[in-house]
Amino acid sequence: QQQVKQSPQSLIVQKGGISIINCAYENTAFDYFPWYQQFPGKGPALLIAIRPDVSEKKEGRFTISFNKSAKQFSLHIMDSQPGDSATYFCAPTDHDPSWGKLQFGAGTQVVVTP
Amino acid sequence: DAGVIQSPRHEVTEMGQEVTLRCKPISGHDYLFWYRQTMMRGLELLIYFNNNVPIDDSGMPEDRFSAKMPNASFSTLKIQPSEPRDSAVYFCASSPSPGGGEYEQYFGPGTRLTVT
Numbered sequence: 001q002q003q004v005k006q007s008p009q010s011l012i013v014q015k016g017g018i019s020i021i022n023c024a025y026e027n028t029a030f031d032y033f034p035w036y037q038q039f040p041g042k043g044p045a046l047l048i049a050i051r052p053d054v055s056e057k058k059e060g061r062f063t064i065s066f067n068k069s070a071k072q073f074s075l076h077i078m079d080s081q082p083g084d085s086a087t088y089f090c091a092p093t094d095h096d097p098s099w100g101k102l103q104f105g106a107g108t109q110v111v112v113t114p
Numbered sequence: 115d116a117g118v119i120q121s122p123r124h125e126v127t128e129m130g131q132e133v134t135l136r137c138k139p140i141s142g143h144d145y146l147f148w149y150r151q152t153m154m155r156g157l158e159l160l161i162y163f164n165n166n167v168p169i170d171d172s173g174m175p176e177d178r179f180s181a182k183m184p185n186a187s188f189s190t191l192k193i194q195p196s197e198p199r200d201s202a203v204y205f206c207a208s209s210p211s212p213g214g215g216e217y218e219q220y221f222g223p224g225t226r227l228t229v230t
Contacts, residue, residue, distance in 0.1 A: 032217055034217075034218075041223075041224075042221075042223060042224075043118075043205050043207070043221025043222055043223055043224055044157070044205075044221050045220075045221065046218040046219070049217070049218075089157065093217075095212060101159060101162070101170065102159070102219065104156060104157040104158075104159075105156075106156045107156060107157075
């Protein structure tokens with residue numbers, strides 16, 4: 001059973017544009033919703049995360065929007081920069097009983113053109 | 115802190131050989147995770163440990179794979195015998211116990227394994 005569906009698979013955006021990546025999940029026990037960023041040749045790193053008691057969280061140019069009823073959350077990258085070119089993964093998890101098991105989505109490769 | 119350390123960074127071996135990947139987690143972290151990343155299957159959790167004890171190994175693909183954590187600062191992932199389909203990037207990650215706030219896994223740089 002695929003618990004997490006991430007879209008789109010890839011995204012090309014011009015510098016200064018907005019990148020939007022979506023993640024749909026099935027497990028209603030998920031209670032922590034992070035996005036990880038991975039550059040080529042590196043391991044993934046936490047970018048931003050949200051808990052279900054809020055609908056939006058913003059950190060700089062990165063915003064998570066969370067829709068509990070739709071079981072979806074999304075990552076918005078505002079004013080996209082070439083340095084944002086990377087692969088982004090949603091990775092929701094629950095604290096009981098599977099704490100620590102991040103359910104990684106398939107990833108979205110974002111390319112920001114100059 | 116130096117972060118999660120993995121060795122070797124690259125490994126090329128012939129089918130049938132034994133391969134051992136090594137990981138040193140961040141000091142003080144209670145959890146250690148082994149992942150495999152391929153284009154076809156994405157990021158897969160293979161096994162994770164809490165306080166050196168394996169908690170969930172349901173992601174280990176088959177008996178050819180084994181993992182150990184003899185102490186809090188060292189873990190190994192062993193493949194014997196290796197097969198070409200094992201070619202992938204293997205990541206080790208560590209994390210502290212969850213608190214009331216953010217939870218983060220810290221990934222190492224990975225080991226790129228090629229089995230010919």
